[in-house]
Amino acid sequence: MAHSGINVLFEGTNFTRLLGGLWTTVQIAAVAIIIGLILGIILGVLRTFHNPLLRLVLRLYLEFFRIVPTTVLLFLFYYILPRQMNIHLPGPQMATLVFALWMAAEMSDIVRGALISVPKHQRESGLAIGLSRYQLYRYILIPQAFTLELPATINLITRIIKTTSLLMLISVMDVINIGQQIIEANNQHYPTGVFWVYGLIFLLYFLIDYPLSWWANRLEQKRMENIND
Amino acid sequence: MNWEIIKQSLPMFQKGFELTLYLSLVGIIGSIIVGLASSLIKYFKIPVLQRIVAIYVEISRNTPLLIQLFFLYYAFPAIGIKISAQLCGIIGLIFLGGSYMASGFTGGFNGVKKNQIESGKAIGLNNWQLARYVVFPQGFALSVPALAANIIFLIKETSIFTVIAIPELTNTAMDLIGLYYNSNEYLFVLVIAYAIILIPLSIILTFLEKRVRYGTFGN
Numbered sequence: 474m475a476h477s478g479i480n481v482l483f484e485g486t487n488f489t490r491l492l493g494g495l496w497t498t499v500q501i502a503a504v505a506i507i508i509g510l511i512l513g514i515i516l517g518v519l520r521t522f523h524n525p526l527l528r529l530v531l532r533l534y535l536e537f538f539r540i541v542p543t544t545v546l547l548f549l550f551y552y553i554l555p556r557q558m559n560i561h562l563p564g565p566q567m568a569t570l571v572f573a574l575w576m577a578a579e580m581s582d583i584v585r586g587a588l589i590s591v592p593k594h595q596r597e598s599g600l601a602i603g604l605s606r607y608q609l610y611r612y613i614l615i616p617q618a619f620t621l622e623l624p625a626t627i628n629l630i631t632r633i634i635k636t637t638s639l640l641m642l643i644s645v646m647d648v649i650n651i652g653q654q655i656i657e658a659n660n661q662h663y664p665t666g667v668f669w670v671y672g673l674i675f676l677l678y679f680l681i682d683y684p685l686s687w688w689a690n691r692l693e694q695k696r697m698e699n700i701n702d
Numbered sequence: 703m704n705w706e707i708i709k710q711s712l713p714m715f716q717k718g719f720e721l722t723l724y725l726s727l728v729g730i731i732g733s734i735i736v737g738l739a740s741s742l743i744k745y746f747k748i749p750v751l752q753r754i755v756a757i758y759v760e761i762s763r764n765t766p767l768l769i770q771l772f773f774l775y776y777a778f779p780a781i782g783i784k785i786s787a788q789l790c791g792i793i794g795l796i797f798l799g800g801s802y803m804a805s806g807f808t809g810g811f812n813g814v815k816k817n818q819i820e821s822g823k824a825i826g827l828n829n830w831q832l833a834r835y836v837v838f839p840q841g842f843a844l845s846v847p848a849l850a851a852n853i854i855f856l857i858k859e860t861s862i863f864t865v866i867a868i869p870e871l872t873n874t875a876m877d878l879i880g881l882y883y884n885s886n887e888y889l890f891v892l893v894i895a896y897a898i899i900l901i902p903l904s905i906i907l908t909f910l911e912k913r914v915r916y917g918t919f920g921n
Contacts, residue, residue, distance in 0.1 A: 478780075539854075540900045541893055542861035544872055549893070552885035631764065638766035642865070649769070656776075668777040675769050682764035697812065 478665030482673060487655050491670075494651035495677055498637045501565055501645070505572035506630055512573065513580020518610060520585040531581065538578035543636050546571050551643045564645040568637075576633055583625045587618035624696070627689035631682045638678070648674055707887045711878055715891050718874030723899065725788070725870060726857045729795030733856060734849070736796055737803020744804070745811055745833065755804070762801035767862050770794045775866045791863045795856060802852045810845025811837055846914045850907035854900060861896075871895050 482488055520531050538546070550571050554560040562570065591614050599613040640647040652670045659666050740755045762770075774790040785793070814837050822836040864873035875892040879885045 540897055540904075542858035542872070542896060544861040544864065545875075545889075545892055545896065548872075548876070549889055552879070552889060556885065635764075635766040638768040639862070641768075649772070665780045668780045671769065671773050671777045675765055675773060678765045678769060679761065683760060686760075686764055 478663050479669045481655065481659045481663040481666035482669055484659060484663075487659075490651050490655065491648060491673065491677075494646060494648035497565065497645065498640065498647045499681075501569050501572065501640065501647075502634050502637045505569045505576055506633055508569075508573040509576025509580055509633070510626075512577035514584050514615075516577060516581035517584020517588065518615075520581055521588045535578045535582055538575050543571075543575060544639055544642065546575065547639055547643050564640075564643050568640055568643060568645055572633055572636070575636075576629065579629050580626065583622050583629065584618065587622035587625075588614050590621060591617045620696070624689045624693040627685055627692070631685045631689070634682055634685075635678065648677065703890065704884065704887055707882070707884050708891055711888060711891060714874055714878065715871065715895060718869060718871040719895055719899075721868070722857075722860050722870040722895075725791055725795065725860050725863065725868070726899075728792050729799055729860070730853055730856055732792065732796035733799025733803045733852070736800030737805075737807055740800060740804035741807035741811065744808055745837075746829075759801040759804055762797055763805070767794055767798050767859050768865055770797060771862065771866050787863075787866045787868050790866055791860070791868050795859065798859065799852065799856045802855065803849060806845045806848030806852055807841070809848055810843070811841035813844040814840045843914045847911050850904075850911060853907065854904055857899060857903070858896075 482491075516531055516534075519527060522528070541549070547568065550567055554562065554567065595613055595617065596609065599609045604612065637647065638649055641650040641653070644650070652674050656667045656670050663669075740759065743751045743755050771790055771794045774785060774794055775787060778785060818836055818840065819832065822832045827835065860870055861872040863870050864876055867873060869877070871892060875888045878888045882888075
């Protein structure tokens with residue numbers, strides 16, 4: 474009897490396995506995003522200082538992560554860390570490291586851009602009432618930069634989440650890798666199973682990313698309205 | 703680092719390099735066409751099509767290219783549609799890039815100052831004249847930075863084509879590593895190859911952004 478392809482999702486433990494894979498994906502993304510946010514804010518603040526050497530180093534760091542595609546970054550870490558530096562990290566941890574460093578690089582540029590677009594008189598007023606540099610950043614620049622940078626930050630987070638789809642390339646048991654296993658194991662009974670498994674993964678990614686980008690859009694629209702008023 | 707190994711691998715990398723450039727070029731041109739069409743549909747609020755474009759943009763922007771490619775390459779044959787790997791890559795890249803370009807153009811059009819549009823209406827321009835003489839010239843100039851960023855982004859995304867075995871740069875390197883195990887050398891060439899494409903391009907695009915800024919009104 475011909476099986477309907479969609480049933481492949483509910484055969485045995487397939488569905489819970491897929492969700493388990495999704496959980497791995499989400500964990501890696503979440504930890505990388507948190508580390509990347511914190512590191513990115515620190516680096517972004519440092520990039521507004523006037524130390525030329527510091528700025529050069531941080532700029533090179535950003536450009537490296539900008540130019541090398543994420544796929545290649547993953548492979549670089551995957552091959553070079555163990556063979557050259559004798560650092561043996563399990564796949565998920567290594568992927569977290571790569572995504573965190575990438576997020577930090579991109580985030581530092583967003584933070585820097587927002588900090589330098591806070592109106593100049595704000596900074597000068599702060600200095601005029603005798604704030605120290607720490608106080609200036611803590612009470613004047615960072616709070617105002619935060620609203621400016623929020624939409625871009627949320628968009629960056631959606632990009633990180635989408636890029637976790639590359640985890641399968643370095644053999645992490647993420648949702649796609651498990652999906653492939655399920656497809657291969659059930660190919661005989663469910664020739665159209667591939668359509669449903671990839672369809673479900675497609676949907677899962679959409680369900681995670683869509684609310685975030687909707688939120689970013691709304692914030693951006695509000696900001697545009699405020700500017701135009 | 704063994705230079706002999708690098709030298710021997712160069713002819714293969716050259717092929718991958720050309721394929722990456724070719725696929726990127728086709729993908730970028732296609733993305734700009736799809737993106738421009740989508741943003742015009744949105745700008746002129748064409749009924750029905752406007753909704754389709756909105757749905758397309760959300761689906762394309764919120765799902766990874768890798769899954770889009772897997773869907774095209776592995777899932778479509780299961781329902782009887784067979785497409786070659788390279789065509790899948792191009793379709794996938796345009797599907798992804800079209801929505802990014804559309805957002806870039808739309809962002810530019812929306813960035814045109816309200817007083818410009820009101821002034822245009824005040825001197826009696828109709829909707830088409832307003833678009834043609836006021837919104838588009840300024841909107842295109844404003845959208846250049848976003849388009850430039852998208853071009854770089856799309857070129858980098860071609861590295862994902864390796865998952866459906868298109869022999870572009872990344873796939874060439876992975877193949878060579880699989881065969882000969884000299885990961886340092888091949889990864890080195892790979893990074894250099896992307897740098898050769900992307901560094902000059904990003905310098906040119908930054909220059910273009912600066913030039914085009916003179917085109918925006920009031921600067």
